[in-house]
Amino acid sequence: MKILIVYYSMYGHVLQLAQAAAEGVNSVDGVETVLRRVEEFVMVNRVIDGNEFASQIREKQRDIPFCSLDDLREADGILFGSPTRYGNMAAQMKQVIDSTAGLWLKGELEGKPAGVFTSTASTHGGQETTLLTMMAPLLHLGMIIVGVPYSVPGMLHTEGRGGTPYGASTVAGARGELIPTGEDLEIARAQGRRVAEIAKKLRG
Numbered sequence: 001m002k003i004l005i006v007y008y009s010m011y012g013h014v015l016q017l018a019q020a021a022a023e024g025v026n027s028v029d030g031v032e033t034v035l036r037r038v039e040e041f042v043m044v045n046r047v048i049d050g051n052e053f054a055s056q057i058r059e060k061q062r063d064i065p066f067c068s069l070d071d072l073r074e075a076d077g078i079l080f081g082s083p084t085r086y087g088n089m090a091a092q093m094k095q096v097i098d099s100t101a102g103l104w105l106k107g108e109l110e111g112k113p114a115g116v117f118t119s120t121a122s123t124h125g126g127q128e129t130t131l132l133t134m135m136a137p138l139l140h141l142g143m144i145i146v147g148v149p150y151s152v153p154g155m156l157h158t159e160g161r162g163g164t165p166y167g168a169s170t171v172a173g174a175r176g177e178l179i180p181t182g183e184d185l186e187i188a189r190a191q192g193r194r195v196a197e198i199a200k201k202l203r204g
């Protein structure tokens with residue numbers, strides 16, 4: 001069985017959550033991760049060319065293939081990871097979702113479990129709004145939304161960091177200077193594991 005993790009990340013935080021989610025998926029017997037990134041916009045690539053930190057992160061992801069419609073079609077479950085952009089998913093990720101009309105017409109994603117995860121610069125910068133709005137198109141596609149239950153360690157907390165019932169998350173800092181905490185990564189692992197386990201149960 002295959003769980004697709006498709007993500008977009010400019011400064012590496014969502015990438016780290018994606019890698020943790022992959023560990024969670026791979027911890028389930030008979031399930032493997034297919035890790036895919038979202039292709040960057042040409043215009044944004046030009047800006048990244050002039051930014052040393054973003055160029056390094058782009059280079060780090062060089063060997064991760066771009067997500068294709070076949071990747072989405074062939075997956076038994078999918079996790080979508082996007083940084084927040086004004087409280088919503090990044091346009092790069094939305095473009096992938098908006099390319100699924102052919103799959104929607106045939107109901108090819110219907111019944112598949114889906115999880116979402118995100119990163120914001122600030123504590124109240126829109127983790128929940130991003131995650132909730134990412135779910136809307138997935139519901140149109142007939143996917144079964146998988147969140148993170150409060151029985152997962154680290155979910156009940158009051159510090160300014162990630163970890164929501166809507167999906168894993170982290171706080172990147174205004175200049176991307178923070179790294180995901182151990183608990184943020186553990187919650188991403190738990191979400192990956194949960195999507196994989198549910199996909200397995202749904203397949204019977």
Ligand SMILES: Cc1cc2nc3c(=O)[nH]c(=O)nc-3n(C[C@H](O)[C@H](O)[C@H](O)COP(=O)(O)O)c2cc1C
Binds near residue numbers: 008009014084120124
């Ligand atoms: C156009 C734009 C809009 C953004 N909007 C928000 C926002 O609404 N709230 C917030 O906390 N961070 C916002 N950010 C910061 C990003 O969410 C942050 O850089 C990201 O979480 C880092 O993830 P990454 O390292 O995976 O790229 C924005 C960044 C850009 C470029």
